Amino acid sequence: xxxxxxxxQDSPLWRALHAGVLTSSTLSGALGFYEPAGxxxxxxxxxxxxxxxxxxxxxxxxxxxxxxxxPSLAVSLSEAVRxxx
Numbered sequence: 001x002x003x004x005x006x007x008x009q010d011s012p013l014w015r016a017l018h019a020g021v022l023t024s025s026t027l028s029g030a031l032g033f034y035e036p037a038g039x040x041x042x043x044x045x046x047x048x049x050x051x052x053x054x055x056x057x058x059x060x061x062x063x064x065x066x067x068x069x070x071p072s073l074a075v076s077l078s079e080a081v082r083x084x085x
Contacts, residue, residue, distance in 0.1 A: 020065035022057070029053025030061070 007014050022030060032038045034053045039046065 016066045018060075019063040020061060022061060026053070026057040026060055029055075030057035 007017065028034070029052075032054060033042060033044075034048055034050045036049050039048045
């Protein structure tokens with residue numbers, strides 16, 4: 001039986017697992033929804049215009065992805081982080 005555990009969103013493991021991954025929190029920025037043309041096309045108020053979300057998504061996607069160790073290896077979080085350096 002495979003056990004799954006919950007990971008707190010404010011934990012280093014959560015950040016490691018989401019580094020370099022396009023997630024729902026960065027998708028709208030990556031798609032340009034907050035760029036001037038995107039805001040106009042979506043009919044959003046002009047105060048939504050911002051280049052920040054696109055840049056944040058771009059910066060996150062440039063971070064190397066976390067590679068999980070194979071399940072057969074019993075390693076600690078610090079060992080997993082070391083394997084990803």
